[in-house]
Amino acid sequence: MKEIEIRMATPNDADGIASLCHHLGYPCQPNEARKRLDRSQRENSTRANIVAASQGRVVAWIEVLLRDTIAADVFGEIDGLIVDEELRGGGIGSRLVEEACKWVRQRGAQRLRVRSNVTREHAHSFYGRLGFRPVKNQVVMDRPLDQDV
Ligand SMILES: CC(C)(COP(=O)(O)OP(=O)(O)OC[C@H]1O[C@@H](n2cnc3c(N)ncnc32)[C@H](O)[C@@H]1OP(=O)(O)O)[C@@H](O)C(=O)NCCC(=O)NCCS
Numbered sequence: 454m455k456e457i458e459i460r461m462a463t464p465n466d467a468d469g470i471a472s473l474c475h476h477l478g479y480p481c482q483p484n485e486a487r488k489r490l491d492r493s494q495r496e497n498s499t500r501a502n503i504v505a506a507s508q509g510r511v512v513a514w515i516e517v518l519l520r521d522t523i524a525a526d527v528f529g530e531i532d533g534l535i536v537d538e539e540l541r542g543g544g545i546g547s548r549l550v551e552e553a554c555k556w557v558r559q560r561g562a563q564r565l566r567v568r569s570n571v572t573r574e575h576a577h578s579f580y581g582r583l584g585f586r587p588v589k590n591q592v593v594m595d596r597p598l599d600q601d602v
Contacts, residue, residue, distance in 0.1 A: 455507045457545060459552055462502035462514065464490045469511025470504070473535040501556050505536075505545045512537040515549040519560055529557030531567040534576075550583050568593075 462470065467487035474481040493500045499521070505513035513536040521527045531553060536546045550565075557565050567585060569576050596602075 457512070457548075458506045459548055460504060460506065462490055462493075462504045462511075464494070466490065466502075466504050466506075466511045466514075469506075470502070470514045473511070473514055473537065474533070476538065477533075477535050479533075498560075501553070503549055503552050503556070505549060507540075512540050513545045513549055515553050517553040517556060517565070519557065519562060520566075526564075527560075527562045528564040528566055529553065529560075529562050531565065534567075546579060547583060550580075 464487050467490055468483045470490070471481045471483045471486040474486070490502060493502050493516075499519040500516070502514065502516050504511045504515075514533065515531060516533040518530050518532050519527060520530050531550070534546065534549060536549075554565055565585075566588075567580055568591070569580065571590075
């Protein structure tokens with residue numbers, strides 16, 4: 454396999470990340486991704502976007518947030534993780550999760566959480582192998598704010 458570089462994302466990685474998001478079923482325009490990456494860099498004490506690149510091309514991406522609330526000790530949470538379909542099974546996803554763990558640990562948190570759609574069974578076994586254990590099931594609900602209830 455070609456050499457893989459793991460590094461913090463920059464706004465120039467927006468196109469690559471947007472195209473990975475598309476594959477996961479989350480349409481994201483490159484200009485939107487660029488704005489979000491810009492914002493993420495300004496909030497870099499609580500957010501990190503880490504990419505894997507091969508010959509300058511983004512082939513995988515992980516976003517991790519630091520959750521610091523009144524109700525719980527500070528913990529990290531994976532908010533997105535995608536590896537290019539053609540490169541799966543080569544250890545890139547595991548490397549990104551390890552980088553996320555390192556980033557979170559360096560900020561004093563003792564725990565990394567991921568919420569994953571119940572349909573993503575492959576991802577659940579992937580996370581299980583990396584030491585994640587189920588702690589609860591949740592119902593996720595949205596309220597659109599542009600409509601009357
Ligand atoms: C889940 C996902 C991120 C895993 O990334 P990946 O790079 O394929 O992960 P790894 O290669 O580190 O590990 C995956 C598998 O390859 C195996 N593997 C790890 N290193 C390997 C290596 N050097 N050679 C061959 N196989 C290897 C692992 O045992 C694991 O087995 P599994 O298929 O039974 O899970 C990737 O499949 C993906 O992007 N899926 C779609 C998006 C998604 O579901 N994201 C998670 C949302 S919560």
